[in-house]
Amino acid sequence: MSKVQSQSISIELKNPNGVKEGYEDYSGKLPSTTRKRLEKYGIDLSKGYPKRPNEIPLFLDDAYKIRNQVNPEYVERGIGADPEKKALFSGAKQVVNLTKYIGTEIIGLQLQDLNEKQLDELALLIAERVVVVFRDQDLSPQKHLEIGSYYGEVEVHPLTAQVLPGSTVVWDKFNRGGPLIEFQKGASGSYWHTDLDHEFSPAGITHLHLDSIPSVGGDTGYISGYAAFDKLSPSFQKFLEGKKAIHKSAHRYYKRDDLLAGPQHLEREHDLVVTHPVTGWKSLFVNPAHVVRIVGLERDESDLILKYLNDVFAKNLDIQVRINWQGSGPGEDGIIKPVSVLWDNRISQHVAIPDYNDSWEGSVRHAHRVTSLSIPTKFDPESKSQREALGLDKK
């Protein structure tokens, strides 16, 4: 029998997500409206744009350490806000509900000008209506972050590109490194999801600000988790209440002691039915992109139930809204003014609709995203569903 000598092997690990640290040189490709906004608000583009963090974690244990606890300073801003939202609505020209169950547009207000009372009322409105739209905005990247910090700890992503720490760049030209595939065959083209639900404290309010808008297409779809819960029978609702589900991260990292296992997702457990702390309404907290299994069930049972729940979200158009970023179209200068959409991830799924082509100047979609993390949202057995609380079935 021959002796096997132990040998050391050195392996150079590359980030499994295929990203590079630091500045990228895409500033020359910025759409003109974005460039004007960044220059107006003093963003230095001389070193490049955008910038990824300098020390992107490679290992799962390092990624798990990021924000791995409840934020003791978190304040749920919508609690105690005026139910009539007088301070917010009094300054608006118009407040329009976009569908019966989800989505409201506020016309004639600048987010940049809102005071804390108005922001509290806006948090309440988002909790009730899930998604709120503001068009024709003039919003600095700095103020965007300030509003986000008011609503919670701003998520600073360990690897996505940013304009400022905590303001993620959403720009297909950069993120995809090429033109968008504007039409996909088959039934898998849509990617309904919830942002950052793998975090210990999942995303609360996300504020997406588009400063370059395609002349057609690039809409975003949203679905209400409250209404999805209300679509279920009372006995199925009871079965789901108290269950927990595992949510995986979008990005992957290596297991330090088992590199050969390959890149792995972070996984965290959250209540499957949650009670929103502001409205007190129950919501389904699942999505097809990140929720991998229901704890305590056999794999087949879990797969079947998750597929059904995700079908309830995707197939009921009465609980969805499709936000069109173009609004009334370009102004006299031919430019569509920036639009902000704020939504609550704890009670919704959303999808960016990939039906536009960003290969020419007038059709580039460029956005900054600021996400305010909440604290883990729990199920309250005493809480009610939206229809129950509002008495909608009695009318």
Ligand SMILES: [Fe+2]
């Ligand atoms: Fe998203």
